[in-house]
Amino acid sequence: MYTQGLDIPGGEPGAGNSAAKGKPQTTEPAELQADFDAKMAADRKIEPQDWMPEAYRKTLIRQISQHDHSEIVGMLPEGNWISRAPSLKRKAILLAKVQDEGGHGLYLSSAAETLNASRDDMIDALQTGKAKYFSIFNYSTPTWAAVGVIGWLVDGAAIMNQIPLCRCSYGPYARAMIRICKEESFHQRQGLELLLNMMQGTEAQRAMVQEAVNRWWRPVLMMFGPPDAESVHSSQAQAWGIKRISNDDLRQKFIDAAVQQAEVLGVGFPDPDLKWNAERGHHDFCAIDWDEFWNVVGGNGP
Ligand SMILES: [Fe+2]
Numbered sequence: 001m002y003t004q005g006l007d008i009p010g011g012e013p014g015a016g017n018s019a020a021k022g023k024p025q026t027t028e029p030a031e032l033q034a035d036f037d038a039k040m041a042a043d044r045k046i047e048p049q050d051w052m053p054e055a056y057r058k059t060l061i062r063q064i065s066q067h068d069h070s071e072i073v074g075m076l077p078e079g080n081w082i083s084r085a086p087s088l089k090r091k092a093i094l095l096a097k098v099q100d101e102g103g104h105g106l107y108l109s110s111a112a113e114t115l116n117a118s119r120d121d122m123i124d125a126l127q128t129g130k131a132k133y134f135s136i137f138n139y140s141t142p143t144w145a146a147v148g149v150i151g152w153l154v155d156g157a158a159i160m161n162q163i164p165l166c167r168c169s170y171g172p173y174a175r176a177m178i179r180i181c182k183e184e185s186f187h188q189r190q191g192l193e194l195l196l197n198m199m200q201g202t203e204a205q206r207a208m209v210q211e212a213v214n215r216w217w218r219p220v221l222m223m224f225g226p227p228d229a230e231s232v233h234s235s236q237a238q239a240w241g242i243k244r245i246s247n248d249d250l251r252q253k254f255i256d257a258a259v260q261q262a263e264v265l266g267v268g269f270p271d272p273d274l275k276w277n278a279e280r281g282h283h284d285f286c287a288i289d290w291d292e293f294w295n296v297v298g299g300n301g302p
Pocket residue numbers: 071100101104180184
């Protein structure tokens with residue numbers, strides 16, 4: 001029973017969409033599972049009042065809570081720059097962006113609550129280290145250019161990760177992601193525009209941008225998660241329609257797009273192996289230091 005304590009109009013636990021379709025209600029585990037499997041096969045959404053396997057619910061809670069925590073923790077490094085933004089215009093843009101991230105956390109907490117995950121439990125799991133957030137937010141932002149790079153690359157990588165989630169099989173998560181992605185697109189653009197402005201400025205400003213890009217490029221590539229071969233949760237999440245595109249495919253897609261944007265900006269990426277591979281139709285890039293990734297995820301800092 002997944003709707004305990006939630007007041008969802010018209011939703012009887014175990015009824016699922018089949019009730020709405022006029023099919024008889026069932027409480028037989030095998031039939032409930034068959035109904036769930038049929039929805040998965042037909043690419044239909046699972047809603048809070050529907051029966052779902054416990055492992056599906058737990059996977060969603062883990063992913064949504066990690067995403068939720070990342071939105072909230074992500075406000076911290078940028079929030080520090082609000083009072084230091086170099087102009088009124090930049091201050092207003094950054095304020096709006098940081099406020100959006102708080103909103104994203106709110107939409108995601110609400111989506112998790114429809115799965116019976118309480119906010120207290122989720123915050124407790126974060127504070128005791130049981131729940132994670134994106135390791136990227138452990139990297140420091142010592143210059144204004146880092147704020148631009150967070151928008152361009154970190155929000156850019158987030159969009160790449162999150163657009164497929166708009167088609168996620170769990171309705172409340174998918175619908176939250178549609179609005180989040182629209183706002184993330186503004187975040188990415190403001191970062192790119194901020195950097196473009198600096199690149200048209202002085203030599204010192206251009207150097208500051210390149211330094212920030214050098215520092216953030218490799219951690220950003222880690223945002224797509226471990227390689228597919230090592231990703232523990234990926235294949236089940238793909239079968240359930242929670243994850244639509246693999247970590248490695250998303251990472252490649254991101255790199256191919258970022259290379260073109262870097263050319264427009266006039267910056268380079270710190271990777272001697274980064275080059276176009278005509279045979280693959282993608283850019284090659286050098287191996288990622290996954291020891292660093294696991295170390296940062298483990299809470300030991302960059
Ligand atoms: Fe966000």
